[in-house]
Amino acid sequence: MNRTRLAAVIIATLGVLALLASFHTTPGTTTRAAGASGRVGVTPAAGAAPPQSTTPPATASPGSQPPSSAPGTAQRTVDGDTVSTQYGDVQVRIVVSGSRIVDVQALTLPSDRSRSVRISDYAGPELRQEALQAQSANIDTVSGATYTSDGYAQSLQSALDRAGLKA
């Protein structure tokens, strides 16, 4: 199976950009394009797409070398740009198999690795695993349901909230 395995190269001190699209604004009900692209910096989904993912992103992000999204099983590597951070230069390589990233390797790391070492050396975060199962239940509201087109959003969100995902 295509287990997505990320090597422990995470450097927590790096700026991992979290771009929330929350505050795009449209007074009233005008909506921007509902698709992913055009909202916030969207990059090619290099293996990021889940099985039933929709909206393949369209625009390239500066500073990346997006691999082709052509299907296939041959592995290939794509090197990222060298990025200067306050902690030093960083460059990573991703290994792509088909449309999934199967590995992330650090080609260059900052010399000050205290934080990343602490994290990657962390012996056993108490995490539990189980298989994902779909549930249906009597619920009051839903976390994780964000939609952007207003008619769709209002109708669906309220229906989801009210009817427990029976919409």
Place this chain on the structure above:
Amino acid sequence: MRRVEHVWGTVIGIDLADAGHEETLDAVYAWFRRVDDVFSTWRDDSEINRITRGELSIEDASPEVPIVLALCDEMRDASGGAFDATYGARAEVEPRPGLAPFDPSAVVKGWAVESAAQMLLDAGARRFCINAGGDVVVRSGSRSQPAWRVGIRHPWEHDKLAAVVHLADGAVATSGRYERGDHVIDARTGLPPTGLASVTVVGPDLSIADAYATAAFAMGRDGMEWLAHQAGIDAMGITDDRVVVTTAGFDRYRAA
């Protein structure tokens, strides 16, 4: 009573068990719109964009601005740099549409909704649920009242739930690829993060829960390990290969 309005480009719904709070709800939604006026990075005339352009000083800005700036600093430190509201201003980052030089959005939403919850409490409301685009704040009023049942959306089966969280008082935030496409970018690679399809954080405060969920999602699979280190919250992650990973304390929120 229940109200749903379209604010911040998303939907904010409020369920209120207490009657007679129409005016309070009016005030809450006015607050949300005011937050948009001040902090929207998508509006040229927002205070935050005027500050970024040097047209408005922080001293002359609304009193909420320094509060949010302090929150951004706090979250940047707490997340080990995973949050950086000033990422868009970095020299090596090419400007592009939607990437604001200063973007506090990731903390503004949770903070603003927590403030709204406080407005409701101050007005005498006891039991309510606010859902702001899938991020949830609940209050139960008393221990004798049942907890709110918050479904966690299934990452791929959109009409299904992955889990149900029972929560009397607190916040639930979920960050996932399904929300608005790949809106989170890993600055290390310039690519969307991989490994996690969604991350849900449960905690006492939405500004923390929301920010942590987003940061962990950006980190990819290792985000769950990072969350396991954080005090005061519990979390559930769903990996791209359909495994549910939870922190040890998450079980107490699960439906019996």
